[in-house]
Amino acid sequence: MRWPDPLSAIGRAARLMVGMPDYDVYAAHRRAHHPGEPVMSRREFHRERTERRYGGGPDRIGRCC
Known part of the structure; x- marks a missing residue:
């Protein structure tokens, strides 16, 4: 098994x-x-x-909360 480099793992x-x-x-x-x-x-x-997390599409409500 190959371990990823530390910077990639942190990212x-x-x-x-x-x-x-x-x-x-x-x-x-x-x-x-x-x-x-x-x-x-x-x-x-x-x-x-991003759409799955925050919603999207034509029926999306444009608000932050």
Whole structure:
């Protein structure tokens, strides 16, 4: 098993603490467990995760709380 370098691990942990999953982990999972199915681009992934967390779409209410 190959251990990640400390800076990458710290960055990954920081992103998870603020609720932003890691794209590279997502892409590796999709390729390994769902071959033949499409993998979202990095931009699509972040947009989808942000909308899932904060809401999105035409019926979205524009407010902070």
